[in-house]
Amino acid sequence: MAKRQLNRRQNWRIEKIQGERAARAAKRESQALQTLEGGDLGPEQTGLVIAHFGVQVEVEALEGEMAGQVFRCHLRANLPTMVTGDRVVWRPGNQGIGVIVAQLPRNTELCRPDPRGQLKPVAANVDLIVIVFAPLPEPHANLIDRYLVAAEHAGIRPLLLLNKADLIDEQNAVALNAMLAVYRQLGYPLLEVSAHQGDGMEQLMQQLNGHVSVFVGQSGVGKSSLVNSLLPEVETRVGPLSELTGKGTHTTTTARLFHFPGGGELIDSPGIREFGLVHVSRDDVEAGFIEFHELLGHCRFRDCKHDREPGCALLKALEEGRIQPQRMASYRHILASLPEDEY
Numbered sequence: 001m002a003k004r005q006l007n008r009r010q011n012w013r014i015e016k017i018q019g020e021r022a023a024r025a026a027k028r029e030s031q032a033l034q035t036l037e038g039g040d041l042g043p044e045q046t047g048l049v050i051a052h053f054g055v056q057v058e059v060e061a062l063e064g065e066m067a068g069q070v071f072r073c074h075l076r077a078n079l080p081t082m083v084t085g086d087r088v089v090w091r092p093g094n095q096g097i098g099v100i101v102a103q104l105p106r107n108t109e110l111c112r113p114d115p116r117g118q119l120k121p122v123a124a125n126v127d128l129i130v131i132v133f134a135p136l137p138e139p140h141a142n143l144i145d146r147y148l149v150a151a152e153h154a155g156i157r158p159l160l161l162l163n164k165a166d167l168i169d170e171q172n173a174v175a176l177n178a179m180l181a182v183y184r185q186l187g188y189p190l191l192e193v194s195a196h197q198g199d200g201m202e203q204l205m206q207q208l209n210g211h212v213s214v215f216v217g218q219s220g221v222g223k224s225s226l227v228n229s230l231l232p233e234v235e236t237r238v239g240p241l242s243e244l245t246g247k248g249t250h251t252t253t254t255a256r257l258f259h260f261p262g263g264g265e266l267i268d269s270p271g272i273r274e275f276g277l278v279h280v281s282r283d284d285v286e287a288g289f290i291e292f293h294e295l296l297g298h299c300r301f302r303d304c305k306h307d308r309e310p311g312c313a314l315l316k317a318l319e320e321g322r323i324q325p326q327r328m329a330s331y332r333h334i335l336a337s338l339p340e341d342e343y
Ligand SMILES: Nc1nc2c(ncn2[C@@H]2O[C@H](COP(=O)(O)OP(=O)(O)OP(=O)(O)O)[C@@H](O)[C@H]2O)c(=O)[nH]1
Pocket: 163, 164, 165, 166, 167, 193, 194, 195, 196, 197, 218, 219, 220, 221, 222, 223, 224, 225, 226, 237, 238, 239, 240, 241, 248, 249, 250, 251, 252, 253, 269, 270, 271, 272
């Protein structure tokens, strides 16, 4: 009991300190904004958010003589949260600083829950989600399936990318190939590359050319290494795997957008520990499993939970091998993790 009270008091203190810190940052921000607004601001123009840091974002000018230049921008009050890939209306100020006046509508929005389970957009206006995995850190099919559900939900095309092909060996090949076979059979585009040795990188480049893509996946799979290999003039930070756990060490901390010389953009995003899907419904999850599409609506009971109901079209397909056991397990795992009311 005493311990719990102490924890509550500690929590309260932490929240108080964090609240004060946020208030101070907001005050500094509004003072900076006032100074800027009081000075000479250039005309309103469109820009592209290429990275964001707490309350400030980096905007690339898209128009006029300043096109291509990057400005650190403050946000006018009451604007929604900006993410990498957002198009905005902004006004340049002095010394590479500017003010964002408005956010332009997004075509697409890739979201994921933050550690508190609140839904946060991570990238805007992308048309290709590149789901990166590798022999090491050990890949999880369930995480890939979660990304596939999120991609379907957001209406964004997925591409599966196995990086570190140079690390495929006798020990991991069987399990890896079995996993790849599952996705090939489902018809998902899949590439095997090595950022280090260059294998497959040209095909990857072809797939990305002209698109706005975002690299997602566990920490340590080599997303930033792929960026460095695709765009040699970019030198984004790469970090080793933990010797203790074999997992990534969360090197990239903010999503950042890069341009391809021939057109198209690429967003490198921070790796994640796990990808909860709290914002989707049971229907959304089912819609994210493409092999279910032709079966849904064919169960005997309209509210079938595909658990052990008689006359279930999904269970029958599972028995007949038209649904792969790994995918059914993944589906159940995702459903079990949704909040109660969705389940
Ligand atoms: N063997 C091998 N190692 C690679 C390859 N690509 C990346 N790595 C290594 O994998 C580790 C992690 O690479 P990063 O590029 O930092 O991974 P990341 O996905 O960006 O990680 P986060 O930023 O933490 O999400 C580094 O030690 C890289 O050198 C590859 O093709 N082959």
